[in-house]
Amino acid sequence: MNAGNALLKIKDLNVSYGEKPVVKLVDMEVGKKQIAVIVGESGSGKSTLLRSIIGLLGENGTVSSGEIMFNERDLRSLCHEEFRKIRGHDISMIFQNPECFFDPGMRAGKQFYEFMKMHQDITKTEARELAHGLLIELKFSDPERVLRSYPFELSGGMCQRLAIAFAMANRPKLILADEPTSSLDVTVQAEIINLMLQMYHQYDTSMLFVTHNMAIVAKLADMVGVMYRGRIVEWGTKEEVLYGSQHPYTQVLLKAVPKFKKAMAEAAIHREGYVKTNFKYEALPVMENSHEKKYFSHTHWSLAH
Numbered sequence: 154m155n156a157g158n159a160l161l162k163i164k165d166l167n168v169s170y171g172e173k174p175v176v177k178l179v180d181m182e183v184g185k186k187q188i189a190v191i192v193g194e195s196g197s198g199k200s201t202l203l204r205s206i207i208g209l210l211g212e213n214g215t216v217s218s219g220e221i222m223f224n225e226r227d228l229r230s231l232c233h234e235e236f237r238k239i240r241g242h243d244i245s246m247i248f249q250n251p252e253c254f255f256d257p258g259m260r261a262g263k264q265f266y267e268f269m270k271m272h273q274d275i276t277k278t279e280a281r282e283l284a285h286g287l288l289i290e291l292k293f294s295d296p297e298r299v300l301r302s303y304p305f306e307l308s309g310g311m312c313q314r315l316a317i318a319f320a321m322a323n324r325p326k327l328i329l330a331d332e333p334t335s336s337l338d339v340t341v342q343a344e345i346i347n348l349m350l351q352m353y354h355q356y357d358t359s360m361l362f363v364t365h366n367m368a369i370v371a372k373l374a375d376m377v378g379v380m381y382r383g384r385i386v387e388w389g390t391k392e393e394v395l396y397g398s399q400h401p402y403t404q405v406l407l408k409a410v411p412k413f414k415k416a417m418a419e420a421a422i423h424r425e426g427y428v429k430t431n432f433k434y435e436a437l438p439v440m441e442n443s444h445e446k447k448y449f450s451h452t453h454w455s456l457a458h
C-alpha cells in the first residue's frame with residue numbers, strides 16, 4: 154500500500170495491562186476508504202488493539218511504546234481534551250454490546266442531542282432532524298418512536314443500529330468495530346453487516362473490524378490481519394492472507410473453513426452487487442464445528458451453503 158494513502162498507521166505498538174504485555178510490536182495500516190479486518194483467537198489482543206487507538210484502555214492499560222498515526226497526527230501525543238474531540242467525530246467505535254454504549258436512563262433522542270453537542274454547536278431541533286434522517290437510512294420504520302425510547306425498550310439489533318447512527322453522525326473518517334454482531338441473533342447479524350457496508354459506500358468511511366466471523370472477513374475485508382498472542386502474524390490483502398497464508402496459525406484457522414472459497418466467491422459478488430443492485434444479504438444458517446470451537450470461544454458462522 155502506498156504509505157501516503159494510509160489513514161491509520163500503527164508502528165511497533167506495545168500495549169500492557171499492568172506488567173502484562175498484551176499487544177506486541179504491532180505494525181499495520183488502514184488506507185483511506187479501506188476495510189481492514191482483524192481475526193484471531195480469543196485473548197490474542199484484538200480488542201486491546203482497537204481500544205488503544207481510540208484511547209480507551211482503562212486505568213491499568215498503557216501504550217508502552219510505538220506510534221499510532223491517524224491522518225498524519227500522532228494520537229499518542231494528544232491530551233485528554235484533544236482526544237475527546239477526535240473520539241466520536243473523526244474516529245467512532247462500535248462495540249460488541251450496544252447496550253453498554255448507551256445511558257440506560259436517558260431517551261435515545263436526548264442522548265443523540267447530548268452526543269452531538271460534544272462535537273458541534275447544534276440545536277435540539279437540528280439534532281432531532283439529523284437523527285431522524287440517519288435512522289431512516291438505517292432502516293428504522295418508526296424513527297420518532299425509537300428516539301422517544303429508552304435503550305432497554307429496544308431489541309439488541311435496534312440498539313446496534315442506533316449505535317451505528319451515533320457512530321456515523323459526524324461523518325467520521327474511521328470506524329472501529331469490535332465484534333459488532335457477535336452479541337446479536339444470527340438473523341440480525343447479516344442486517345447489521347449490510348448496513349455497515351451501506352454506510353461505508355455512502356460516506357467513504359474507512360473501517361477497522363475485529364471479528365471471529367469468517368463470513369464477515371469474506372464479505373467485507375480489503376485487508377486482513379491475523380492476530381496471535383499479541384502479534385499480527387499475517388497481514389495482507391484478503392486474497393494474500395486467505396490463499397497464500399504463511400503462518401501455521403492462519404493455516405489452522407483456514408482449515409476450519411471448508412467452504413471458505415465458495416464463501417469468498419459469493420461474498421465478492423455480494424459486495425459488488427450491493428452497490429449495483431442493492432443486494433440484500435440473507436440471514437444464513439449457522440455452522441459451528443469442533444475445530445472452530447477449539448480456536449475461538451464464541452465463533453459464529455453464517456456462510457451461504
Ligand SMILES: Nc1ncnc2c1ncn2[C@@H]1O[C@H](COP(=O)(O)OP(=O)(O)OP(=O)(O)O)[C@@H](O)[C@H]1O
Pocket residue numbers: 170175193194195196197198199200201202210211213214450
Ligand atoms: N482491563 C484489563 N485488565 C487486565 N487484563 C485485560 C484487560 N482487558 C483485557 N485483558 C487481557 O488482555 C488479553 C487480551 O484481551 P483482549 O480482550 O484484547 O483479547 P481479544 O483478542 O479481543 O479477545 P476476545 O476475542 O475474547 O474478545 C487477555 O488475556 C485479557 O484477559
